[in-house]
Amino acid sequence: MSGRQGDAARILVVEDDRELGQLLLRLLRGAGWTAEPAADGQAGLHLALTRRYDLLVIDRGLPAIEGLDLLARLRRTGVRTPALVLTALGTLADRVAGLDAGAEDYVVKPFEVEELLARIRALLRRPAGAVTAVPLGAAEFDLITRRVTEAGEVRATLSGREADLLRLLAGAPARVFTRAEIVTRVFPDAGAETLVDTYVHYLRRKLGPGVVRTVRGAGYRLGTL
The missing domain is CATH 3.40.50.2300 (Response regulator)
Structure with missing residues (x-):
């Protein structure tokens, strides 16, 4: 639109x-x-x-x-x-x-x-395309293709679960999500909080260690690429 x-x-x-x-x-x-x-x-x-x-x-x-x-x-x-x-x-x-x-x-x-x-x-006021893409600093996360691009170059293509996790964090960038919340929202069929840590590791490996920030004793929030 x-x-x-x-x-x-x-x-x-x-x-x-x-x-x-x-x-x-x-x-x-x-x-x-x-x-x-x-x-x-x-x-x-x-x-x-x-x-x-x-x-x-x-x-x-x-x-x-x-x-x-x-x-x-x-x-x-x-x-x-x-x-x-x-x-x-x-x-x-x-x-x-x-x-x-x-x-x-x-x-x-x-x-x-x-x-x-x-x-x-x-x-x-949102520009065209804002509904299907989430800004990540200088990069952009396309919710449809699951690609993260920067300056026109594809940095990574995420799996479905990786994309769901990044979308959750990017949807409320200032919010800290507990592992239990992330399980409920992203991995409802799995139920294991250790799976959250695994997918955080996957995102960091693909996009850099700063993309997900650990808030000690609380959970995770969006970081920076």
């Missing part, structure tokens, strides 16, 4: 609550954007697959197709349009599930109007 702002930006609002949906449309249009509604997940899926949008605003508790299922289906089919999940489900597990499904942001109802609009502006 283009990262456009102003009246050129097109936003799809997938919300089954008619009153809230109408409120969101008025807010977005009042801010100068073009906003279109979808009343359930099936309609949202059809519109997102057949029309071009700069942002998707998706509720979770949708009829026909649940919001996170809708988002996951779009990501699997290659739709990389930035998505903001807007929902009453606000626990840590809910927020993690939303981000893991492919959302760029997660806002809990009831929300402050100015904060919601500010988050939308921030998503629309």
Whole structure:
């Protein structure tokens, strides 16, 4: 998507609550954007697959197709349009599930109007390609090809598990993830925390010792290449 702002930006609002949906449309249009509604997940899926949008605003508790299922289906089919999940489900597990499904942001109802609009502006400011690539200092990690490139040169191609681990760390570069969190998020079928250390070693071997920083007694966080 283009990262456009102003009246050129097109936003799809997938919300089954008619009153809230109408409120969101008025807010977005009042801010100068073009906003279109979808009343359930099936309609949202059809519109997102057949029309071009700069942002998707998706509720979770949708009829026909649940919001996170809708988002996951779009990501699997290659739709990389930035998505903001807007929902009453606000626990840590809910927020993690939303981000893991492919959302760029997660806002809990009831929300402050100015904060919601500010988050939308921030998503629309993202340059084209930002959804599929993560910056790593002077390098870039492509989430689709799993390649890390710098100055146009491929530094490394990661395995699926290596890419999942780097994506997790790069998604919250200031956060320290415990080994238990990483197992839950990246290696749920394995369950062994020693596997985390193994894949940290693999990333360091491919990208340099500084790419993952060890925080003694706490876990790991993104470092520098």
